[in-house]
Amino acid sequence: MRIAELSSRSGVPVPTIKYYLREGLLPSGEVTSPNQARYADSHVFRLRLVRVLLDAGGLSIAEIGRLLAELDRPDPDVPAALSETVRPGPSAPPPADPRIRAAAATTVGELIGRRGWDVDPENPAWRAATDLVVALRQVGLDADVDALDAYARAAEGSVEADRRLAPIANRHAGSACHHAVAAILGDGLLAALRRLADQGRTRAC
């Protein structure tokens, strides 16, 4: 199909498609003449994937580009790629007393040890978790062993939920793609259900 049909089938405007092509989010079509290219059904799916990660997943174009680049590799490291999408990003470490930061790093390291998680020490999610423990402390809340264990159990349970999402027959998305999408949209689904559980249980008291 031509770019006009790709646009009408995906609902993505032509200039936006051209922007995604320039940014490498969408692979080039098959060039049929110097000014024309032909696109396939896989491009329609890819555009849908980009829009879902952007609108429903809340990722930036740059984050989507990096994630898709990893998914396009022959043997993608999905957990490592996903860890690049955590908040707070590396640009915004909360300013803090070095002793508070060191104590938070120890607390998170011990948690990872207790859970038996075999994680890369360079995993950005490790630093993000430490930053969040520091941030909580800065506004008057202490994440002690008891609270962190409760979050970790919920995290494990929700990762299990990500894996229970059932693939619908789709020849454009492999297991790595499903893994990544489940993790990103699972974050949002979990956050929405947290709000509902919070209201539902607050009222019940």
Next chain:
Amino acid sequence: MRIAELSSRSGVPVPTIKYYLREGLLPSGEVTSPNQARYADSHVFRLRLVRVLLDAGGLSIAEIGRLLAELDRPDPDVPAALSETVRPGPSAPPPADPRIRAAAATTVGELIGRRGWDVDPENPAWRAATDLVVALRQVGLDADVDALDAYARAAEGSVEADRRLAPIANRHAGSACHHAVAAILGDGLLAALRRLADQGRTRAC
């Protein structure tokens, strides 16, 4: 203290403090002359709160303004205010087949019923959860009863974790403030721990 000292004690530049004053994120100081005002320790804490919600919590200035306005009321409805911070926001509903949207709405409604959550039908998190089930389907994943129940159990467990965060003696933050901060930073902490659990358990397979 004068605005210069408020800036040095909070680490927030004076022009940014003035911006927060204009946006209503920071209450006015006590006016001491036509061009000067005096600020209190409560302003230092409030600036720290704004920065933590912005940098570590990932909220926008507009979202922080609405949340703090509710927290400043005599009897704030914290769960309702928190529900305004969910992603995807109302501006970005994924375009979808009305039957898929209707099926997703039913699935989420049934989940809320099974959990016994007494929630407001207008709670934006309800719509956000439906949007995410639709988005998952658009990229080839079906959130069935089994998966949704697993997410809901994790959501309940993590809301319990929010409540286990121990308040550190602080006369500037009441229970409503702690509730809100725990929910917002808890989302991030949970997402970071999800990435660590994902990597830790993928490797273990």
